[in-house]
Amino acid sequence: MPKHLTKSLHQKISLAGGKLTRLRKAILDILIQENCLVDKKTVVKKLNQKKINPDRTTLYRELLFLTKNNLVQKTLLNEKIYYELTDLSHHHHLICLICNKIKKIPLENHLQCQEKILSQKNNFDIINHNLEFYGYCYKCQKNN
Amino acid sequence: MPKHLTKSLHQKISLAGGKLTRLRKAILDILIQENCLVDKKTVVKKLNQKKINPDRTTLYRELLFLTKNNLVQKTLLNEKIYYELTDLSHHHHLICLICNKIKKIPLENHLQCQEKILSQKNNFDIINHNLEFYGYCYKCQKNN
DNA sequence: ATATTTGCAAACGTTTTGCATAGTG
DNA sequence: CACTATGCAAAACGTTTGCAAATAT
Numbered sequence: 001m002p003k004h005l006t007k008s009l010h011q012k013i014s015l016a017g018g019k020l021t022r023l024r025k026a027i028l029d030i031l032i033q034e035n036c037l038v039d040k041k042t043v044v045k046k047l048n049q050k051k052i053n054p055d056r057t058t059l060y061r062e063l064l065f066l067t068k069n070n071l072v073q074k075t076l077l078n079e080k081i082y083y084e085l086t087d088l089s090h091h092h093h094l095i096c097l098i099c100n101k102i103k104k105i106p107l108e109n110h111l112q113c114q115e116k117i118l119s120q121k122n123n124f125d126i127i128n129h130n131l132e133f134y135g136y137c138y139k140c141q142k143n144n
Numbered sequence: 145m146p147k148h149l150t151k152s153l154h155q156k157i158s159l160a161g162g163k164l165t166r167l168r169k170a171i172l173d174i175l176i177q178e179n180c181l182v183d184k185k186t187v188v189k190k191l192n193q194k195k196i197n198p199d200r201t202t203l204y205r206e207l208l209f210l211t212k213n214n215l216v217q218k219t220l221l222n223e224k225i226y227y228e229l230t231d232l233s234h235h236h237h238l239i240c241l242i243c244n245k246i247k248k249i250p251l252e253n254h255l256q257c258q259e260k261i262l263s264q265k266n267n268f269d270i271i272n273h274n275l276e277f278y279g280y281c282y283k284c285q286k287n288n
Numbered sequence: 289a290t291a292t293t294t295g296c297a298a299a300c301g302t303t304t305t306g307c308a309t310a311g312t313g
Numbered sequence: 314c315a316c317t318a319t320g321c322a323a324a325a326c327g328t329t330t331g332c333a334a335a336t337a338t
Contacts (some may be wrong), residue, residue: 019337055295076220123282130276138267
């Protein structure tokens with residue numbers, strides 16, 4: 001886990017009155033490694049690879065803790081729920097409506113500027129955002 | 145239902161091999177009237193007000209039809225699934241992390257420009273997008 | 289030592305499936 | 314008429330709850 005992240009995550013956890021358990025650390029590590037949208041099944045698979053086999057109740061409570069305390073963000077794509085680290089979520093996604101492939105794209109500066117404008121206009125303190133583009137990838141355009 | 149929408153929706157339905165049933169029409173009407181994110185419970189409530197009481201199986205299948213065929217878009221906010229008309233979805237949302245209030249904001253042109261750039265860069269034919277900003281609304285900023 | 293976290297068992301709610309009937313184009 | 318849409322019953326699945334034992338700070 002990168003140093004600057006460790007610190008910020010650790011802070012957020014203790015701020016929320018939580019403890020850095022083996023499971024919690026492992027889940028965060030997985031989300032950092034993936035650095036993109038990960039679904040629950042993938043999280044379980046990766047945990048099992050690390051010889052961690054939490055009860056499903058425990059996993060539900062863990063993901064609830066992480067989302068409730070804003071360490072992790074949930075997103076619904078193609079009828080599936082995905083998770084990603086809030087701290088790493090400053091990129092966006094191109095999602096193909098045919099093959100469901102998800103491609104990560106970097107943040108455009110425009111959006112950061114817009115956040116400032118929106119903040120002022122609406123008296124709204126923006127701390128995060130979600131942006132996804134839906135359409136047809138190159139392959140599927142050709143094949144259809 | 146506004147004329148230009150009726151036509152486009154009707155087309156999409158028959159293109160998908162579907163029929164314009166009472167339930168389907170009612171759901172689309174509700175989504176048009178709400179013109180924002182609506183959850184399943186609200187849909188049921190509004191249907192009941194119209195004396196339409198579909199079996200829950202039917203409702204599930206209906207919402208599946210509408211999302212599968214891209215007439216309606218699903219979004220996950222605050223642990224809840226919301227639906228909205230794809231044709232009307234060209235606005236974005238400010239979501240307060242404390243009181244969960246959702247405020248609709250109009251599309252900024254910047255994003256449409258970016259879509260074009262992204263399309264070309266990635267050989268990806270973008271047909272829709274989702275954008276949500278998370279943060280603290282004015283009231284909650286004051287009270288916390 | 290205290291509070292959080294965990295596993296187990298069971299309850300609960302949501303979503304899906306199969307099939308026969310009704311309704312639409 | 315052909316095909317989609319619907320309701321019902323039941324199954325499958327996902328999520329939540331309560332409690333006692335284990336674990337982290």
